[in-house]
Amino acid sequence: MDVQFGFYSFIAVVTVALLTQIIKILREYQRGVIFTLGRVGRKAAGPGLIILIPVIQQMVRVDMRTLVHDVPSQDVISRDNVSVKVNAVIYYRVIDAIKAINQVENYMAATSQLAQTTLRSVLGKHELDEMLAEREKLNMDIQEALDTQTEAWGIKVSNVEIKHVDIDQSMVRAIAKQAETERERRAKIISAEGEEQAATKLAEAAKILASEEGAMQLRYLSALQEIANDRTNTIVFPFSLDDIKGTLTKG
Helix, strand or coil: CHHHHHHHHHHHHHHHHHHHHHEEEECCCEEEEEEECCEECCCCECCEEEECCCCCEEEEEEECCCEEEEEEEEEEECCCCCEEEEEEEEEEEECCHHHHHHCCCCHHHHHHHHHHHHHHHHHCCCCHHHHHHCHHHHHHHHHHHHHHHHHHHCEEEEEEEEEEEEECHHHHHHHHHHHHHHHHHHHHHHHHHHHHHHHHHHHHHHHHHHHCCCHHHHHHHHHHHHHHHCCCCCCCCCCCHHHHHHHHHHC
16 A cells, blocks of 8 residues: 555656646736747747647746836946946846747846946036936936947846936035036126116117207106105205306395
């Protein structure tokens, strides 16, 4: 009885092992690259139930979902010779499972290394101000460069986001000083433009007062009224000598 029980147990274990080798179940987001005697098929299998021939066929599972990879901080020298540390995050997915397995040894590691070198290469062509102010454009440039190179691996890079641009403290102070100088320059320009506009308006007003008879006297009387409304003990009326002479003559 013990011998028979051991024999049946052995048969059961072998059967289960064969079934696990024969029957594979792939989820909706998975595809299977099947190799038959070492040769890959024309199309990836799945999702669902997959039947394999033991020993003759082997299958490699591939995740077709969007993968997120954090690119480690990279030392980048900008076009204006400023050293910065930049890190980013990339989003990519497999669009051709057969290429991803057959064209590159490890598509995840390969994409990671390519992202690091592309990040340094693309950002090195731009100045520091562009890195800080034009991240959206730089993200697109890096994404397009990566996507072009990973296409042969069956990889689609959907998005790249620069997370941090770390600058040395001495450079931060220099940038702050430059920004302060720029603000002062703009303030002086605005003040000069205001003075220029005011001078232009005064010149136009002077021309109008000089051309219209009686306009100057009206302006003179208006000024006297403003002075009279002021709360002062003494009011000086500035009459010209000609006006005084005219008054005396009329009298």
